[in-house]
Amino acid sequence: MKRIYLESFLGLIILFVASLIGYEVIVYQLNTDYDYLLEEHEAQAFHEFIYPIYQEKGEDYTIKQLEKLATSSHMLLVAQEMTHLPPEVRVVFDESPALNTAFDEDRNLWFRFEPNSPIFKLSENPNSPIIQAIHFDDNVVWVFFLAGFAIYCVLLIWFLSRRIRTLEKVTIDFASGNFEARAETTSAKAVGSLNRRFNEMAEKVSRLITSNRMLTNAVAHELRTPIFRLQWQADLLADTSLSKEQNKYVTSIVEDIDEMENMVDELLYYAKMEQPDAEIQSSQISINSFIQSLLPRWQRETPITISLLESEISDTTTLVDQKLLQRALDNLLRNAMRYAQRDITLKIRAQCECLCIDVHDDGCGIDETDWPHLFDAFYSAHKSRNKNSSGFGLGLAIVKQIVELQNGSVSVAHSHLGGARFTICLPKIDSSLSS
Structure with missing residues (x-):
């Protein structure tokens, strides 16, 4: 708004000066x-x-x-x-x-x-008091002009900002997932035809997103039945007398079916987290103790060494939903397991008013050009991380949704181990308030 005010004020001054120059040229020079x-x-x-x-x-x-x-x-x-x-x-x-x-x-x-x-x-x-007073009055006229322009711009911007802030609030609500949010189109609240155009756009976007979500959920749910039948038939086939080569094919079929089931589960979970009214059951936990309890389970899934560095901060208490945080950490750890060579390291550190959890791996890393899109659904880094090991492209998108639901953030950077470093930051709870 400050910029709009300055532009309006300077615009009025320029217009006024141009009018004076035009008047001077037309009235005094051309006539x-x-x-x-x-x-x-x-x-x-x-x-x-x-x-x-x-x-x-x-x-x-x-x-x-x-x-x-x-x-x-x-x-x-x-x-x-x-x-x-x-x-x-x-x-x-x-x-x-x-x-x-x-x-x-x-x-x-x-x-x-x-x-x-x-x-x-x-x-x-020039020394006459009357002449000086006349000159002073002439100069004061310009001060009144400038003051009038300034007051006019303040009133204009105030008048516009009231309407723009109302439209901005609706825009934020819509961007936050409330697809029913619409701007008022009455003459007292509208900014020209902008409110009406916004509503038209919101209606089209809402219909598109809703139909896409419904289609995704419907397909994911409908896929469960044929996948279950395929699993059942594959298991029956595996129990029959088969040759070694036939067993290899059946085993491959079972693995593909399991992968399809996992993909459907990911789709359904992603759709659930995408809902604006997703349920959050927050409680105060110690991040350090929470991660220590998960380490044995993670270690059983991979021969790669997984370790938690000793924290330099004494209080690692935060307010989170344990199940959602566990899902986010599971996704990050399994993502690291795909690319790590020997080591995966976790570290808890403080940053301003947040507790941050770093997940380091010693893999091939991620190109910086992929960082802005890495947390988008179905995106997969196409250079260092190939299709065979990159999963379905939903794991990191789910991590982002979980963390943002709990007022946190997630980011990616280079790791000192040579691979990637993923960081989850969550609001910190003061120890005096948690007692």
Whole structure:
């Protein structure tokens, strides 16, 4: 909003200055300047008024009267030599002997009684309090202009921001998963046609996402029955007398069916976590003790050494859903098991107001170009992590959903072991509050 305010304020000033310049060019330069023309007529009338006095009373008397007039009018009357005249005044008097009045660039009046008489300058007295007050008032007008522009911009931005904040709130609700959120389209709340266009977009996006979710859930659920039948038939087939080569094929079929079942389970779990009203049952746990309890189970799944480094912080208490956190850690550990060579290391550390869990592996690592998309559903890093070992592309997406449901974050970086480092950060609970 600050930027919009500054742009509006500068825009008004530029428009005002451009209007003044346009007025100056059109009225005074492209057409006759009637103000100057009137001043020249007044100057000529002034000379015609004083010239008879000059002829009748003489030069000294006329000068004294002019000095009185100048004093009363808060003007200055100064006699000047011909050599000290401004160029534009000298040109007038040299080239037009019949003219006895002229103006300089500052519109000060220069006059003489006749061609051979002294030349006088009649100008405002800068030391006069009245003249100073007039100039001050003229300058204050510009201050009022600027203040008026500033107040107008404040009111305009305030008026717009009220409506924009309402639309912004609806946008945030929609982005958070509330696909029923819609912007008000009444004239008192709408920002032009933007609210109506947003609602049209939200309606289309909502229908698309809802239909895709329904299709995914329906397909995943419907796949369970044929997969179960295939498993049952494959198990029956495996119990019959088969040749060695036939057994190999049956074993491969069973493995493929198990993989399909796991993929369906992942799809259903991902769909469940994608719901905005996913249930969270949070409780206070010690992350250190929680991970220690999971280490034996993880170690049974792989010959790779899995270790938890000793934490440098004494209090590792946080508020989380244990089942969801376990699922997130399971996904990260099994992801590391696919690519690690010898070691997987976990570390708990503090970062600002968060507790962070680092999962390091000594595998081939992940190219930085894949990092922004690594937690997207069905995305698989295509360079260092091939299709045969990359899973279904849902594991890390589920980790992100679980962590964000608990007001945390997950990220990826290079590991000091040479592979990848995945980090889960969760809000830390103060030990004084947990007692």
